[in-house]
Structures are given as C-alpha cells and as structure tokens.
Amino acid sequence: MAVVFLTITPIGTATPSVSRYVAGVQRILQRSGLVHQLTAMGTIIEGDLDAILGVVREMHEAPFHEGAVRVSTLLKIDDRRDKEHSIARKMRSVEEKLGGPG
Amino acid sequence: MAVVFLTITPIGTATPSVSRYVAGVQRILQRSGLVHQLTAMGTIIEGDLDAILGVVREMHEAPFHEGAVRVSTLLKIDDRRDKEHSIARKMRSVEEKLGGPG
Amino acid sequence: MAVVFLTITPIGTATPSVSRYVAGVQRILQRSGLVHQLTAMGTIIEGDLDAILGVVREMHEAPFHEGAVRVSTLLKIDDRRDKEHSIARKMRSVEEKLGGPG
Amino acid sequence: MAVVFLTITPIGTATPSVSRYVAGVQRILQRSGLVHQLTAMGTIIEGDLDAILGVVREMHEAPFHEGAVRVSTLLKIDDRRDKEHSIARKMRSVEEKLGGPG
Numbered sequence: 001m002a003v004v005f006l007t008i009t010p011i012g013t014a015t016p017s018v019s020r021y022v023a024g025v026q027r028i029l030q031r032s033g034l035v036h037q038l039t040a041m042g043t044i045i046e047g048d049l050d051a052i053l054g055v056v057r058e059m060h061e062a063p064f065h066e067g068a069v070r071v072s073t074l075l076k077i078d079d080r081r082d083k084e085h086s087i088a089r090k091m092r093s094v095e096e097k098l099g100g101p102g
Numbered sequence: 103m104a105v106v107f108l109t110i111t112p113i114g115t116a117t118p119s120v121s122r123y124v125a126g127v128q129r130i131l132q133r134s135g136l137v138h139q140l141t142a143m144g145t146i147i148e149g150d151l152d153a154i155l156g157v158v159r160e161m162h163e164a165p166f167h168e169g170a171v172r173v174s175t176l177l178k179i180d181d182r183r184d185k186e187h188s189i190a191r192k193m194r195s196v197e198e199k200l201g202g203p204g
Numbered sequence: 205m206a207v208v209f210l211t212i213t214p215i216g217t218a219t220p221s222v223s224r225y226v227a228g229v230q231r232i233l234q235r236s237g238l239v240h241q242l243t244a245m246g247t248i249i250e251g252d253l254d255a256i257l258g259v260v261r262e263m264h265e266a267p268f269h270e271g272a273v274r275v276s277t278l279l280k281i282d283d284r285r286d287k288e289h290s291i292a293r294k295m296r297s298v299e300e301k302l303g304g305p306g
Numbered sequence: 307m308a309v310v311f312l313t314i315t316p317i318g319t320a321t322p323s324v325s326r327y328v329a330g331v332q333r334i335l336q337r338s339g340l341v342h343q344l345t346a347m348g349t350i351i352e353g354d355l356d357a358i359l360g361v362v363r364e365m366h367e368a369p370f371h372e373g374a375v376r377v378s379t380l381l382k383i384d385d386r387r388d389k390e391h392s393i394a395r396k397m398r399s400v401e402e403k404l405g406g407p408g
Binding site for chain 3 (some may be wrong): 011048049053057060064069070071072073074075076077078079080081082
Binding site for chain 3 (some may be wrong): 111113114116119120151171172174176
C-alpha cells in the first residue's frame with residue numbers, strides 16, 4: 001500500500017484559474033474507486049502503487065483532452081512496507097504524537 | 103496571500119517512523135497562529151508569504167534539535183494576486199466545478 | 205516527449221548517507237537506454253512518458269531490494285505537446301533568453 | 307550548507323513558453339553570487355540556507371514584476387549537518403558508487 005500526493009497543472013492556459021481542469025482530473029479519480037482525499041493543494045490517494053500509477057497516468061492526460069498543450073504534474077509517493085500504511089493511519093500517528101506531553 | 107504545501111522529512115533516522123519529528127514540527131506551526139491544515143502527506147498553510155516562510159524556516163530546524171543530522175524539506179508555494187486566495191476558496195472552487203454538468 | 209525530474213529517497217536507513225541506494229537506482233536507468241542526466245538533487249529523464257513511467261516504477265522498487273522498508277519518491281513531469289520537447293531544447297531556450305538584453 | 311532544487315512557474319501566461327520568466331528569475335540568482343547550476347527542470351543552489359531562502363524569495367517575486375498574476379514555486383531543500391555538503395560533493399558521492407562493483 002502506498003499513499004501519494006498529486007498535483008496536475010496546465011501551463012499556458014491564458015487564465016490563472018485552473019479549477020476547471022482540476023475538476024476534469026478529479027472525475028477520473030472518482031471513477032477509479034481508489035480511496036482519496038481532495039485538499040486545497042493537491043489530491044492524496046492511497047492503494048496499490050501500480051493501481052495508483054495507472055490512474056495518475058490517465059489523470060495527467062485529462063487536461064490535454066480539454067485543450068491544454070503543456071501539463072506539469074507533481075507526484076510524491078510514500079511507500080512503506082513494514083506495516084499497514086494508509087491515509088487514516090498516517091493521520092492517526094501524527095495526531096497521537098501531537099496529543100502527547102510535548 | 104499564499105497557500106503552501108509543506109513536508110519536512112528527517113533522513114537517516116534509523117527507524118522508518120518519523121511521526122515523532124512531524125509532531126515537533128507541527129507544534130511550531132500551531133504556535134505561529136497561521137491558518138493551516140494537517141494532511142496525511144504534508145501540511146497546508148495559508149497567509150502572508152513572508153510570515154509563512156519565517157515559520158517554515160523554524161519548522162525545518164526542529165528535527166535537528168531532536169537529533170536529526172539531515173532534513174529534506176519540500177515546499178510548494180501557490181501565490182495568486184488577482185483575487186482572494188485561501189484554502190477555503192481553493193476547495194470551494196474545485197467543488198463547484200465537480201458539482202457541475204461534467 | 206516528456207521531461208521529468210526524479211528523486212528516490214529511502215527513509216529510516218540508519219545512516220544519512222543514501223548514495224548507495226541512489227547508485228542502485230541509477231543502474232536501472234542506465235540499462236533502460238533513456239536519455240538522462242544525473243544532477244546533485246535528482247535525475248532528469250527525457251522520452252516517451254509511458255516508457256519513463258515504466259522505468260521510474262522499477263527504480264522506485266530498487267531500494268526495497270537493498271533492505272529499505274520505506275521509500276519516498278518525488279516525480280515532476282513536464283509534458284509539452286505543441287513543439288519538440290527535450291532536455292537540450294529546454295536548456296537552449298533559457299540560455300538564449302539569458303544571453304539577451306536583460 | 308544546504309543544497310536546494312528550485313522551480314518557479316507562472317500560471318495562466320497565455321503561452322505555454324515560460325522561458326522568458328525563467329530568464330528573469332535566473333538573473334536575480336546570478337547577481338546573488340551563490341553557487342548554482344541551471345538544469346532543464348530547475349535550478350540547483352548551494353550555500354547557507356538563510357542566504358538561499360532570501361534569494362529564493364526575491365526570485366519568486368520576479369514573474370509578478372513581468373505581469374504574471376499567479377506563480378507556482380517548488381523548493382526542495384537538502385540540509386545536511388554531519389559533513390561537508392555541496393553540489394560537487396553530492397555528485398562525487400554518487401559517481402563513486404556508480405563506478406563500483408555493482
């Protein structure tokens with residue numbers, strides 16, 4: 001199980017508002033069935049790394065279908081194999097430490 | 103107003119569990135008073151860019167105080183000046199598009 | 205043609221020196237035949253995006269084979285389809301502008 | 307001493323060619339006197355972290371002066387304090403491993 005952070009940004013779109021493209025990209029992710037979370041700076045996805053990479057490849061393609069000619073994609077993979085690894089577990093782990101004696 | 107995404111990772115920590123360091127870093131952010139959101143893959147912060155960079159500089163230093171000798175920090179800045187820019191607004195903008203006719 | 209920037213970092217390695225892992229990862233890239241350039245902060249690769257992603261997937265796996273239990277991989281894709289796109293062309297483009305009247 | 311990787315990208319520029327902006331940003335870096343290396347995917351800078359962050363802050367501002375209204379900046383900091391740390395040393399370290407017995 002991997003957890004990834006993903007941003008997909010069209011470059012040279014004439015307007016600085018790119019949320020139209022973000023929405024197109026998100027629909028592909030929703031259809032994938034992968035557990036994910038939309039944030040203000042990118043999307044977090046958890047699951048089998050190959051499954052994630054397959055969907056990321058499709059998502060990266062989406063802005064081109066809507067007219068973009070250049071796309072900048074940033075992908076950060078956190079892949080951990082010594083214990084269960086998920087969005088929920090990562091959040092819990094930090095929150096437990098934050099609740100501690102400082 | 104800028105919105106940033108930040109990860110701070112100690113390298114060479116003997117154990118792959120780095121949430122202890124993440125918690126130390128987060129406490130500095132909490133004391134700063136800046137609006138922020140903790141996610142499973144990093145922290146999102148909004149505010150004046152110079153204020154953010156000042157706090158990021160302190161946060162980056164924290165793992166060294168706890169024994170780390172190498173720290174890898176990733177910072178992604180989204181700085182937009184043609185309209186109000188915040189975590190809440192960015193989320194709303196994408197959600198509106200997602201609710202649209204597809 | 206895409207150009208990507210890639211870093212692959214094992215987390216929790218006992219020692220902050222991770223160049224042993226970097227070397228293992230680089231050998232996979234060398235065998236791939238893809239045009240690439242090693243820099244002090246990561247590797248730049250050019251080529252067909254699917255070919256690149258296939259090799260990146262293999263490279264990400266390499267540190268696990270050498271004992272790492274957690275790997276953090278950062279991939280930045282610059283994919284441009286309106287004109288020829290390569291490491292050499294991108295460098296030339298900026299250098300031409302730098303040589304200009306400032 | 308830190309080594310950083312930096313990309314500064316204007317969003318919504320009408321044209322997908324952003325090398326004009328890259329050149330403006332580079333000139334600020336050249337005037338700073340910091341050791342740096344331009345690559346096809348971003349700029350690598352070495353030096354005192356506070357000195358670097360001061361120049362990065364100026365560089366991030368440059369595209370706004372040339373008309374951009376939104377700028378996306380990515381900064382990756384590699385800060386190591388147990389030994390000498392520089393662009394040259396990092397390159398040598400990997401190259402030595404690559405030359406080894408595989």
